[in-house]
Amino acid sequence: MARRLSLSGREGSTSRPAAKPSAGLREAPADTITSRDNKWLKMFRTALRGTGPTAGESLGVEGPKLIEEAVRSGLEAEALLVSESGEAELSRILRAASESDSGVPRSRILRTTDKLFASVAGTEAPQGIAALFRAREWEFDDLLRGRAARDGGYRSEAALVAVMAGVQDPGNVGTVVRSAEAFGATGVVATRGTADPWSPKALRASAGSALRLPVVRGMAIPVLLAQLRVMGIRVIAAVSRAPDNAKLEPPDLRGKLALFIGSEGGGLPAEVLRAADAILAIPMRAEVESLNAGVAASVLLYEIANERRAKA
Amino acid sequence: MARRLSLSGREGSTSRPAAKPSAGLREAPADTITSRDNKWLKMFRTALRGTGPTAGESLGVEGPKLIEEAVRSGLEAEALLVSESGEAELSRILRAASESDSGVPRSRILRTTDKLFASVAGTEAPQGIAALFRAREWEFDDLLRGRAARDGGYRSEAALVAVMAGVQDPGNVGTVVRSAEAFGATGVVATRGTADPWSPKALRASAGSALRLPVVRGMAIPVLLAQLRVMGIRVIAAVSRAPDNAKLEPPDLRGKLALFIGSEGGGLPAEVLRAADAILAIPMRAEVESLNAGVAASVLLYEIANERRAKA
Numbered sequence: 298m299a300r301r302l303s304l305s306g307r308e309g310s311t312s313r314p315a316a317k318p319s320a321g322l323r324e325a326p327a328d329t330i331t332s333r334d335n336k337w338l339k340m341f342r343t344a345l346r347g348t349g350p351t352a353g354e355s356l357g358v359e360g361p362k363l364i365e366e367a368v369r370s371g372l373e374a375e376a377l378l379v380s381e382s383g384e385a386e387l388s389r390i391l392r393a394a395s396e397s398d399s400g401v402p403r404s405r406i407l408r409t410t411d412k413l414f415a416s417v418a419g420t421e422a423p424q425g426i427a428a429l430f431r432a433r434e435w436e437f438d439d440l441l442r443g444r445a446a447r448d449g450g451y452r453s454e455a456a457l458v459a460v461m462a463g464v465q466d467p468g469n470v471g472t473v474v475r476s477a478e479a480f481g482a483t484g485v486v487a488t489r490g491t492a493d494p495w496s497p498k499a500l501r502a503s504a505g506s507a508l509r510l511p512v513v514r515g516m517a518i519p520v521l522l523a524q525l526r527v528m529g530i531r532v533i534a535a536v537s538r539a540p541d542n543a544k545l546e547p548p549d550l551r552g553k554l555a556l557f558i559g560s561e562g563g564g565l566p567a568e569v570l571r572a573a574d575a576i577l578a579i580p581m582r583a584e585v586e587s588l589n590a591g592v593a594a595s596v597l598l599y600e601i602a603n604e605r606r607a608k609a
Numbered sequence: 610m611a612r613r614l615s616l617s618g619r620e621g622s623t624s625r626p627a628a629k630p631s632a633g634l635r636e637a638p639a640d641t642i643t644s645r646d647n648k649w650l651k652m653f654r655t656a657l658r659g660t661g662p663t664a665g666e667s668l669g670v671e672g673p674k675l676i677e678e679a680v681r682s683g684l685e686a687e688a689l690l691v692s693e694s695g696e697a698e699l700s701r702i703l704r705a706a707s708e709s710d711s712g713v714p715r716s717r718i719l720r721t722t723d724k725l726f727a728s729v730a731g732t733e734a735p736q737g738i739a740a741l742f743r744a745r746e747w748e749f750d751d752l753l754r755g756r757a758a759r760d761g762g763y764r765s766e767a768a769l770v771a772v773m774a775g776v777q778d779p780g781n782v783g784t785v786v787r788s789a790e791a792f793g794a795t796g797v798v799a800t801r802g803t804a805d806p807w808s809p810k811a812l813r814a815s816a817g818s819a820l821r822l823p824v825v826r827g828m829a830i831p832v833l834l835a836q837l838r839v840m841g842i843r844v845i846a847a848v849s850r851a852p853d854n855a856k857l858e859p860p861d862l863r864g865k866l867a868l869f870i871g872s873e874g875g876g877l878p879a880e881v882l883r884a885a886d887a888i889l890a891i892p893m894r895a896e897v898e899s900l901n902a903g904v905a906a907s908v909l910l911y912e913i914a915n916e917r918r919a920k921a
Contacts, residue, residue, distance in 0.1 A: 468780070472901045479893035479900055502901070509896060579911065580918070581791035584821060588791055588907070589784045589814070595904040596911050599891065606892070 330409040337407055338417050341378050344429055345419035348467075349493025349514070355429035356495050358508075359419055361386035364428045366505030368393045368401070372430040376405040380414035383425025390426070419497045432495065437524055439511035440484025441553070456530060456553040457601060460486040462518060462569055463560035464590055467492040471502025472591030473558060474510060480598040481605070484511035486555075488518050522572045530555050534565050534573035535597050537587040548575035550604040558594040642721040649719055650729050653690050656741055657731035660779075661805025661826070667741035668807050670820075671731055673698035676740045678817030680705045680713070684742040688717040692726035695737025702738070731809040744807065749836055751823035752796025753865070768842060768865040769913060772798040774830060774881055775872035776902055779804040783814025784903030785870060790818035792907075792914040798833060798867075799826045834884045837867050844869060846877050846885035847909055849899040860887035862916040870906040 330338060344350065344357025355375050358367050361383070368374065368390060379387050387406070394401045415423050441456040459477040464470050470492045477485050485507075487494050493514055494500070494507045525532055530553040557573070559565035570576070579588065579596050587593070642650060656662065656669025667687050670679050673695075680686065680702060691699050699718075706713045727735050753768035771789040776782050782804045789797050797819075799806050805826055806812070806819040837844055842865040869885070871877035882888070891900065891908050899905070 472904060475897065476900060476904055479891075479897040481894060504898065504901075506897060579791075580914070582793060585787065585791040585818060586816065588788060589816075589903065591901065592784060592788055592904055592907040595900070596908055599908045599911075602892070 328408060330407055330413065333413060333416065335409075337376060337378065338409065338413060340376075340429065341427055342417040345417055345427055345497055347496065349496035349499070350432050354432070356432045356500075357419070357427065357429055357497055358500060359427045359497060360424045360501075361390060361426050363500065363505055363508075364390050364426060365393045367428065367430050367508045369397050370505070370508045371397060372433065372508060374401045374405070375429045375431055376407060377401055378407045378409060378414065378417070378427045380409050380411045380423075380425040382411050383414070386424065386426050390428075420501075433512075435484070435511040435513055437513060440486065440513055441528065441530070442483060454481060454483065454605070455551065456484075456528075456555075457482045457598075458484050458486060458525075458530070458555040459594065459598060460488065460521065460555050460557045461491045461494075461594075462488045462557050462565055463563065464491050464558060465561055466590070467496050467498035468502045469561065469589070469591040470494050470496075471499035471504075471507065473594045474499070474503040474512070475506045476591070476595035476598050478506035478510045480595075480602040482510065482598060484513070486516055486521060487512070487514045488521060489515050518566065518568055522568070525555050529553060531574040532557060532569070532572055534570055534576050535559070535593060536564060536570075536576055536578050537593070539576065539578035548577065550601045554601075556594070556597055556601065558590060558597075561590045640720060642719055642725065645725065645728065647721075649688060649690070650721065650725060652688075652741065653739055654729040657729055657739055657809055659808065661808035661811070662744050666744070668744045668812075669731070669739065669741055669809055670812060671739040671809060672736045672813075673702060673738050675812065675817055675820075676702050676738060677705045679740065679742050679820045681709050682817070682820045683709055684745065684820060686713045686717070687741045687743055688719055689713055690719045690721060690726065690729070690739045692721050692723045692735075692737040694723050695726070698736065698738050702740075732813075747796070747823040747825055749825060752798065752825060753840065753842070754795060766793060766795065766917070767863065768796075768840075768867075769794045769910075770796050770798060770837075770842070770867040771906065771910060772800065772833065772867050772869045773803045773806075773906075774800045774869050774877055775875065776803050776870060777873055778902070779808050779810035780814045781873065781901070781903040782806050782808075783811035783816075783819065785906045786811070786815040786822060786824070787818045788903070788907035788910050790822045792910040793917070794822065794910060796823035796825070798828055799824070800830050800833060801827050830878065830880055834880070838884075841865060842867050843886040844881070844884055846882055846888050847871070847905060848876060848882075848888055848890050849905070851888065851890035860889065862913045866913075868906070868909055868913065870902060870909075873902045 341357065344355055345359050350356050358364050391401060411425060414425055440458050459473055459482045461470055461473055470487065474485050474494050485494060492499055494512050500507050533548060533554050533556045535556060535558050557565055557569050577597055579593060653669065656667055657671050662668050670676050703713060723737060726737055752770050771785060771794045773782055773785055782799065786797050786806050797806060804811055806824050812819050845860060845866050845868045847868060847870050869877055869881050889909055891905060
């Protein structure tokens with residue numbers, strides 16, 4: 298913890314005056330990164346332009362709002378990269394860090410030029426601030442009990458796990474995670490072959506929810522189905538159209554359940570449909586073949602939340 | 610009509626043998642466009658890379674599936690551009706054209722190279738086929754009665770108009786239009802300052818719904834509000850969080866109504882909130898600031914459809 302001191306007050310600010318990161322430095326200070334080959338820049342480029350961190354890699358987060366969400370959610374920052382134009386946002390982030398349990402190590406606040414920043418950023422109009430965070434390691438059990446509340450207790454609702462099985466578009470994946478948190482899901486699974494909820498695009502589309510909600514990535518479907526069975530969690534399969542032989546009675550949506558959402562083009566794999574305890578379809582006009590995958594998942598999560606509230 | 614003859618049979622195919630457009634031409638035929646400066650290529654480039662057609666401009670549609678939807682919806686094709694790799698899709702589209710009222714003028718099936726096609730396409734992985742269609746001109750009244758059914762009759766449901774007031778992202782706009790059609794909306798309005806539902810990105814995100822559902826673009830909000838009032842249509846404003854002084858009773862969602870959806874960042878303008886007969890918010894967890902705009906609109910349209918069905 299010694300190296301993780303909060304810059305904007307509280308900790309350590311009496312014995313040592315706090316730096317003034319937002320003092321509006323016009324000239325690049327001596328420690329500004331000016332080489333494209335700098336190892337930090339390379340790490341940021343990989344994290345901000347990749348498809349999500351592999352085991353041991355850092356989670357790349359771009360933009361002041363999302364970084365603030367990450368800090369507030371208690372993620373540990375490994376480095377912060379700030380360009381001239383991002384300097385103004387730094388103080389806000391350091392303030393958030395000082396208010397949370399996490400800190401930002403002073404030695405890991407790196408400066409660079411706007412031009413070099415743009416060369417590592419993953420967005421078209423970069424805001425001049427990015428961070429690398431140590432990725433959380435969620436266990437399967439975390440998915441079922443939700444995130445620990447501030448007082449250390451867990452939410453008391455029955456488990457509701459949103460499972461994405463083959464969702465390809467990172468924007469859709471992020472949207473599902475955002476809606477999952479909004480509608481009280483306790484966790485999210487992205488099976489093998491699904492876009493990574495921690496990829497930069499999905500993170501942005503999740504508006505930060507992927508930084509808070511327990512997320513398990515890359516699980517194989519048979520393993521997941523077996524685990525759910527062992528834990529007594531019912532499997533609900535979302536489909537575009539109810540098949541003719543579908544049980545017509547709407548399933549009971551209270552109790553522990555996992556909602557499976559399939560890929561944009563192909564829906565759910567047969568193994569999931571076979572294993573499902575119930576099938577859910579959203580009634581809609583015949584002219585429309587299907588809904589957007591993020592929308593379909595969101596409507597079903599909304600419906601589940603509704604039913605749980607009504608019958609609670 | 611003389612110049613709009615269907616190529617794959619029915620009209621004119623007895624007196625003149627049908628061309629074989631899908632005969633798998635390997636070499637570029639003599640009429641292949643090979644110049645970047647060709648006026649048709651320029652028109653396609655504008656239509657496929659723009660932000661939506663202005664008055665009098667053609668509607669650009671890319672990809673076999675979406676072109677087929679356009680043809681089936683009865684839109685009149687002005688030109689079809691096919692590259693070597695798109696040739697295989699052509700017959701399917703001409704078949705759809707022969708089955709619909711619209712045709713594809715033979716003289717307006719233009720060929721070009723894959724390379725030149727890529728230079729006008731709006732997608733990263735172009736599928737080698739694109740079309741320009743004459744844009745439909747929808748009147749305000751069309752929004753209220755929905756699209757004419759195949760037998761010429763109109764749908765009998767009460768008007769349900771989805772109004773996007775400042776939605777910026779074309780993907781979100783397309784998603785709203787898709788869900789609007791799925792949940793039985795009779796029409797869609799994109800007010801001035803909203804991304805164009807007929808822009809290439811929104812068209813794709815709508816999965817063709819923007820080609821079928823009555824769409825009015827670029828209306829000024831005060832004009833729209835006045836029209837709705839004159840027609841006796843209630844205004845429902847969607848907000849992220851119910852304000853403290855909101856009428857707590859959920860509004861009656863049957864009857865003629867217009868659902869207003871605001872911008873991703875700023876929500877609805879004050880003039881809409883002032884004019885609204887009721888305010889709708891989706892209950893959600895406090896941690897989540899808001900839902901994706903496309904998702905929020907979809908959930909509310911779903912809820913409206915639900916209520917109408919339940920109480921019909």
